[in-house]
Every structure is written in C-alpha cells, then in structure tokens.
Amino acid sequence: MEELIKRYEYEIIANDFDIAGSTSSSIKRNLKSIGVDPSIVRKVAIVSYEAEINIIIHSKGGKMCLEIYKDKLTIRAHDNGPGISNIDLAMSEGFSTATNEAREFGFGAGMGLPNMKKYSDNFNITSSSEGTNIDIDIYMD
Amino acid sequence: MKVSEIKDLLSAEIHSGDHLMSKEIIGAYASDLMSDVLASIYLDDKAVLVSGLNNTQLIRTAEMLDLSVIVMVRGKKPHPEVIEMARENGMALLTTNLNMYNSCGLLYSKGVKGFSNGRID
Ligand SMILES: Nc1ncnc2c1ncn2[C@@H]1O[C@H](COP(=O)(O)OP(=O)(O)OP(=O)(O)O)[C@@H](O)[C@H]1O
Ligand SMILES: [Mg+2]
Numbered sequence: 001m002e003e004l005i006k007r008y009e010y011e012i013i014a015n016d017f018d019i020a021g022s023t024s025s026s027i028k029r030n031l032k033s034i035g036v037d038p039s040i041v042r043k044v045a046i047v048s049y050e051a052e053i054n055i056i057i058h059s060k061g062g063k064m065c066l067e068i069y070k071d072k073l074t075i076r077a078h079d080n081g082p083g084i085s086n087i088d089l090a091m092s093e094g095f096s097t098a099t100n101e102a103r104e105f106g107f108g109a110g111m112g113l114p115n116m117k118k119y120s121d122n123f124n125i126t127s128s129s130e131g132t133n134i135d136i137d138i139y140m141d
Numbered sequence: 142m143k144v145s146e147i148k149d150l151l152s153a154e155i156h157s158g159d160h161l162m163s164k165e166i167i168g169a170y171a172s173d174l175m176s177d178v179l180a181s182i183y184l185d186d187k188a189v190l191v192s193g194l195n196n197t198q199l200i201r202t203a204e205m206l207d208l209s210v211i212v213m214v215r216g217k218k219p220h221p222e223v224i225e226m227a228r229e230n231g232m233a234l235l236t237t238n239l240n241m242y243n244s245c246g247l248l249y250s251k252g253v254k255g256f257s258n259g260r261i262d
Binding site: 021025038042043049104106108110114115118119 | 175
C-alpha cells in the first residue's frame with residue numbers, strides 16, 4: 001500500500017445547482033497551490049467535476065474525497081443511491097437520463113462517465129440501489 | 142488572433158477581462174453541453190469557449206479546463222452571477238448577437254481551429 005499523504009472529504013448535496021462545481025473548484029485550487037503539474041491538475045479537475053455533477057443531478061447526495069499520495073492522486077465519489085442499473089449502458093457515450101432541469105444547466109450529453117474513464121489511469125465503478133461508488137487514480141509522473 | 146480582434150469580428154460586447162484583450166487565441170471549443178466541451182483537452186490555454194449556455198456552469202467548465210476566454214452567443218444577456226464568477230476567475234466574458242454557427246464560421250475563417258485529442262484538427 002502506498003502511503004497516504006493527505007485526505008480531504010467533501011459533502012455533495014443533491015440538486016444544489018447554486019454551488020455545483022464548487023468542490024471541484026476547491027480541489028483544483030488546492031492541487032495548484034501545492035505545485036502539482038497543471039496538466040495533471042486539469043485531468044483531476046475534469047473527472048472530479050463530472051463526478052460531482054453526477055452526484056448532484058442523478059443521486060440522493062453523497063461525498064467526494066481527494067487523496068494525495070506520493071505518486072498519484074485519487075478521487076473517490078460515493079452517493080446514497082438510487083444507483084445505476086446498467087453500468088455498461090451508462091458508460092456508453094451519449095447515454096443520458098438527465099432531467100430537463102439538469103439539461104438547462106448544460107448537462108446531459110451522456111459524456112460524463114466516458115470522460116472520467118478517459119482522463120483516469122485507473123477507473124473503477126460499482127453500483128447498487130444503495131449507491132454508486134467511483135474510484136479514480138491519476139498518476140503524477 | 143487576439144481577443145480584441147475576436148471582439149471586433151463578432152461585434153461582441155465585453156463584460157469582464159479587459160486585461161486579456163491582447164491574448165492570442167488559436168483554437169476553440171463550441172457546445173451548449175458542458176461534458177462535450179470537457180471531452181477534449183487542449184495542451185494550453187490559447188483557446189476560446191463558445192457557448193449559448195447562460196449560467197455559472199459555463200464558467201466552472203472553463204475553470205476546469207484552464208480557459209480564460211468565453212464567448213456567449215445568440216444575444217444572451219449574461220446573468221449577474223455569471224459575470225461575477227467570470228471576474229473572480231480573471232476570465233474574459235464576451236457576448237455576441239450572432240448564433241453559434243455563424244460565430245464559429247467567422248472564427249474558423251480567421252484560422253481559429255477546433256481540437257480533438259489534445260491537438261488542433
Ligand atoms: N451517481 C449516479 N447515480 C445514478 N445514476 C447515475 C449516476 N451517475 C451517472 N448515472 C447514470 O448514468 C448516465 C450517464 O452518466 P454520464 O455522466 O455519462 O452522463 P450525464 O450525466 O447524463 O450527462 P453529462 O455528464 O454528459 O452531462 C446518467 O444519465 C444516469 O442515468
Ligand atoms: Mg454526467
């Protein structure tokens with residue numbers, strides 16, 4: 001096991017469009033301030049933002065974590081349901097069940113999960129009616 | 142081309158970011174859907190984000206991508222909180238009455254290109 005240097009946890013509230021993205025913004029500023037390479041920060045910011053928005057628009061709310069290791073950054077997104085019934089379908093580009101309200105805010109392209117996978121070095125998703133868990137690693141070299 | 146030239150080309154109004162007028166732009170992202178925008182990363186920040194979206198998620202998306210120049214199309218009046226967030230992030234926010242198609246067409250005709258997979262198309 002790699003040694004954990006620091007861990008931050010953030011509460012994400014369902015349907016709160018006013019502050020949507022503020023957690024990813026904090027994560028981004030935090031990583032910038034400790035001198036992480038800008039191209040790495042950008043990848044982490046994108047996956048974090050996509051995960052944060054999904055919790056807000058598709059779930060009952062949940063948590064996000066940023067873990068800083070020596071050679072990698074880990075983003076964990078966990079929510080309290082209702083879960084994703086068909087993960088393969090949800091992972092396909094263009095699939096979306098976003099509501100009209102979410103679409104008005106610029107979401108619903110069905111690209112969030114594919115983007116998370118694309119920008120991560122390790123991407124893991126599990127889901128049940130209890131909730132969805134996503135773990136993403138991005139290496140720092 | 143420079144941001145000031147984009148302003149003239151699109152007959153745009155500027156709402157924030159006067160300090161970026163001489164910034165050089167070589168590429169563009171264009172969509173109303175933010176995850177479409179986030180599907181490509183360009184290697185640096187010399188790009189403009191063209192969109193019809195008028196809410197704070199437009200600014201958030203630009204922030205995640207390190208973009209500092211945004212053009213809002215179709216004659217939208219940016220909401221005060223959108224202008225405020227653009228200012229806080231030191232971004233240039235422009236608006237034009239042109240629609241998305243014509244805005245992009247004009248930019249393209251002046252050599253501003255799209256991106257895919259981190260490269261200019
Ligand atoms: N945390 C979640 N809880 C429940 N369902 C989810 C969750 N995340 C994603 N989904 C389901 O997977 C689909 C695809 O998600 P994805 O992020 O790729 O697209 P989107 O959120 O609909 O649109 P976009 O991310 O492009 O704005 C969603 O429409 C939704 O049905
Ligand atoms: Mg999404």
